[in-house]
Each structure stands twice: as C-alpha cells, then as structure tokens.
Amino acid sequence: MADREFSFGVLARDPGSRARLGRMRTAHGEVTTPAFLPVGTRGTVKAMAPWELEEIGYDMLLANTYHLYLRPGPGLIGKAGGLHEFMGWRRPILTDSGGFQVFSLSPTLEVGEEGVRFRSVYDGSEHLLTPEKAVAVQEELGSDVAMILDHCVAYPASREEVEGSVELTLRWACRSLDAHRAGGQALFGIVQGGAYPDLRARSAEETARMGFAGFGIGGLSVGEPREDMLACLEVQAAILPGDRPRHLLGIGDPEGITEAVALGMDLFDCVLPTRMARNGVALTRQGKVNLRHARYRHDLRPLEEDCGCPACRSFTRAYLRHLHGLNEILAHRLITWHNLAFMHGLMLDCRAAIEAARMVQLIREWRGWSERVPGE
C-alpha cells in the first residue's frame, strides 16, 4: 500500500544497535535518514532563507498545518501552487496534522468522536478540525508527507485517559486513511500511548496493521522520565514495520537523538535549535554557548573552532554577543544558521557511525552533553 512516488529503503545497519541508514523517496526528491527536519512553522524556518537550508545540506522541512491553516489559509497556498512554491522550497516537505498545536496552543473547546473544536491562537475564531479535514488541508498544502490527526494528552495522564486517547487516535487513523487520496503524497500514522508501555504497544500494533507509508511517534519527551521515554520508544520501534520510516516527533536534543537513532528512528524535528538561537544560545560540541553571559563580551573566538558555517567563519562571539544584545536580526540569522548546521552535522555523524558500526560509541560521546559548558 505504498503511495505512488513514495518509497523508503534501508541502505545500512549498525550491528550494535537498531540504527539504520535509509533513503526516503518523495515527489520532491530524496531524503537520507537519519535526518533532522528544521521546522518552518508559518511557511518559513525562522530567520533562514530556503537557499541557506539547502546550503547547510537539509533535504526536508517540517511545516505546521495548524499555523498555515489559520494564516494565510490553505486556499491561498493552493492557489499559489502549493506550499513548496509559496515558500520557495523545492525539496521535500513533511506537514504535521495540526493535532499537537490544537491541544497545546489553542483553547480546546470540545473533543468528540468527530474531531476537535478549538479557538485560533491568532484571532480567537472557532474551528473544527477533523481527521478528514486534516487530510484535506495537507493535500491542499501539497506536502510530500502528511500526518494523521492524533489526539494528544498532557503528561501525567491517567491510564484511562491515555487508553481513550489511543483508541480515539486509532479510529481517527482509519478515517484519515479513507479520506486520503494517495497522489504524490504519503500519509503517516501517528502512534501514542503516554508513558504506558502496553498502551504504546497496542497503539503501534494497531496502527502498523493499517498499512501507513510511515509512522510518527508522538507524545514523548513531554515531561516523563528519560528512561520511560526510551522504554516506550523501544517497545514501539520493535513493533512498527522495519521497512517504513519512523519520525520521532518534537525531539531535538543531541543525547535524545543519538539514543533514538540507535532504537531505529529515522526522522526528527524540533523548534529548540532555532528558538534557542534567537535567545542567544549556540549549540557546540563542547556544550551550549549562552551569548548573554558577560564572559563572552571580549571573546574574539568563533562560536565553535572547527565549524565551517558563516557565523563561525566570519564572526566572533564578541560580535554575535554585541548584535544579540541589541536584538539585531543578523544575530538571530547567524546563530540560527550555526545551530542548524550543528544539528545537520549531528545527523551526518549518526549516518557515519551507522556505516562504521560505531553507533554505541557515538551515544557515549554525546552523553552528558546538555550539562556541558565550553571551557574558557
């Protein structure tokens, strides 16, 4: 039941883990995995131009259906020739269904069998999002990979609540598949299950049975202990069919990514690398450089010694700190570029580690990274 123009193949495996190097083919080109997808929330990856994302080496972006549905609306984007044309990005695009944003950003008015009624975060207007509508909107956007509407619960949630959410998401998944017209667009199911491994298993088994082109794993890293997250991920990774891509939704920390790659995850997305950049925090292999700290005021070194991005090639920490302190756009641009180059570099390292059968070592190298601060 693979969609036309969409396929996924595993090219290499790491013998010490479940990590795999893969290639996803879509209507707008190929995506090598494991891959990190920069998030183009409102039809732009904040502070970046599309050609700069290409220059870094990104194959694919994620765009948020919730935001584009409300602003500027799928009608205009459809009229403009689809999202690729509208935002000037000719490579593959994955759209989420809007479910996560409805449940996290919007005042939710009512969740029922039919769908979810919510108020727009922009103007308070009332909207009904159904599985069919999520499919239709994404079809109008023309993304290469669409995702089903899923029901999300906050953490912690009772077993009953999560059970209900899993079952509702399964029924919505069926309706999504019925509504989906293959065309050039692949549809991914989304598995849920909170922090309950058995519900995670049920969600994965039932969703796998439906024959989606790929799968999103949702509702993780929402507050649960790290070991619980990894346990849930492991359960589902073992169940989901190995010949389909798996997208771990919303996770972007290097430790989490390397561990998830080792469990067989192929795709990642997260707003943190770009959001942290706009807060003056640069990601480096030595740890986080928070440019708001006075210690960087006279620091004439680049953000990261061996990085080839424009921020590191031409500018000092002192200059970037100067710009950031004055909220200059160029600060946001350069630090975002650096952080996205950092994330892409991490994915290249994962791919190289899989080919060199050293994924376990790579995980070890990144362990404890989030507590590191680069030395003076």
Add this chain to the structure above:
Amino acid sequence: MADREFSFGVLARDPGSRARLGRMRTAHGEVTTPAFLPVGTRGTVKAMAPWELEEIGYDMLLANTYHLYLRPGPGLIGKAGGLHEFMGWRRPILTDSGGFQVFSLSPTLEVGEEGVRFRSVYDGSEHLLTPEKAVAVQEELGSDVAMILDHCVAYPASREEVEGSVELTLRWACRSLDAHRAGGQALFGIVQGGAYPDLRARSAEETARMGFAGFGIGGLSVGEPREDMLACLEVQAAILPGDRPRHLLGIGDPEGITEAVALGMDLFDCVLPTRMARNGVALTRQGKVNLRHARYRHDLRPLEEDCGCPACRSFTRAYLRHLHGLNEILAHRLITWHNLAFMHGLMLDCRAAIEAARMVQLIREWRGWSERVPGE
C-alpha cells in the same frame, strides 16, 4: 593634502548638469560614484549579511560612530582588528562623527567650545564628545573615511543660531584636522548653514580652504522646503572643490538623489530604504508597495516584475505580506534586500545617465515618484 591611499577622480561628466561619474580609491578598495551607502548603524546593516550587500553590488557602507562608541565601544572593535574585521565587511567603510546622533537622539546636556556633553541613549551615562575624540574614535574603528564632528541645529533656526553653529563647526573642523593622523584614513569636513544660502556659502568656502579629502553636506532635508534645500545644495556644490567627493548626508529618496546627483553630489546614505522595508514598504519603480494593505493578500505577483533580487525571483507579494504580518524575520530580510537592490539600481541608472548625457531626462522620469502607487 590628500591622504595616503585615498584619491578621487572624475571619469565622466553629464554635459546637461553638474553630475559626474567618479571613482574614489580607499585603503579597502574602490568606490564608483554616484553611490548610495547602506547604513550599518550598530555594526550591521539591519537584516542583511555582509556578503548579501556585496552580492547587490555595494562598494561601501556607512557606520554610525555614535552607536559603536557606546555599544560595544571602540576598544573592543580596535582589539578585534577594526570595524571591517569585526563586522565581516572587507570593502570600504565611511563613518560619521556621531555629531548628528548626539544632537538628534541624545539629551544634550551642554554644547561648548570644547565639545558636546550628552547622555547615552542606551543607559543614560554621560559622555563628552570633542572634535579630537571623534577623530580618535574613528581612527580606532579603522574606517576608510572619517568625518569631523559638526554642530547641528534643528529646523527652523534663527540666523544668529545658524551663524554660531557654522562658526563653531569651522573651529571644530580646524581642531579635527590637527588631531587627524592621515594613515590609511581620509577625513571629510562637513559643511552646514541651515536654510541660509549665504551661510551655506561661507561654510563651504571656509571648509574648502582647509583642504579636506572630501566633504559632507549636512543639515539638509530636515524640514525646509524642497526648493530651499536645492538652492543651498547648489550654492555649496559650486564652491566645494570639484576634485573632491561630496557626500549629501542622510538623503535617500529617489527624487532627491537624482536632483542632487545633477548638482554634483557623489555619495548618499539614508536609513529610510531599510527602515521602510521593516515596516512592510517595498520601493519599486512604479511607486511604493505597502504590503500591509489588504489588496496584496492574494497578489501572486512579485514585488516588482523586472527585478532580479531574491525577493522578486522566488516569492510573491502574498507570501511577503503573510510573513510581514507575522513579523517573520524573513520578511524583513527579503524586503530590505529588495529595497537595497532598488537603491543600488537607481545609482547604476544615474551612472548610466551621466555616461549617456541624459541626467536631465532621468530627473524627469523620477519626478513625482513618491506620490505613485503601483496599479492593480
């Protein structure tokens, strides 16, 4: 008394006006004139990266001594190897003296023979700017062209007030020349004189006598009628030595620029093209496109049909309006790029008109531009 490494030559003249095509040689390269200088207020041309300004074709930037003196301070910039190195711009830089900002932005505490005491717009701290200090700070910044500290008056001002201001500026000009060590940096005098043609004449005559490498014309387009501005400009242009470049400070509207070029002006700077861009206003030959207008919501045309800038090449008015309405950085970037490409294109047109002896026609083509709104 030309500075080492600095020279200016006239390559062609328009027979129907005083317009000239020139070439200015500086320590960091050549500048073809007439030229518009984008303003890099705080060590960055807002929203642009240095390589993008090169791509448009800009030879030279203007940077504000006032802002850089207060943030991050000339000490750090000197330590970093100078402003070129600090901001990653390897082509020529002109710095103003800070005078205009002191008188327009800062609460001025006291103007005396020695200099001007003011409060920082950033933190309210007290500073004394003298002609010698303005020279020393710009020397530390390492710009290719420095400007003397001048005294500015608001418009309208009494004849006595303007007279005093002209005389003070002349005495400061002498002290600036004494303080200036040629090196690789040229020093420009600044002529003033309010809206009084005879004071304009005196300021130009006395300043010309001092032998500066070039001249800034200040205090125009500050509220006086257009014909008064042009009359003052004409008086001074006729007096200032023809073999030195003349910079008309702070003027950036196409009509004003073409008329000033015809009077023999060589250099221009203005924040309006970049500031308007961040307000959603794009400059086109057909007039101003204000993207905040609802009429552009579904407009799938580029900002300007025959423009080759990235904003026009890859994006529609509808997309730019969408981004601007959400205050997305990419909107500021793309519209700024377009407006700076527009300004550079205007200067190329001036150069071509001088070579083709049709400067008068060019002025006619631009007359009334500011009232134009592109048709539907």
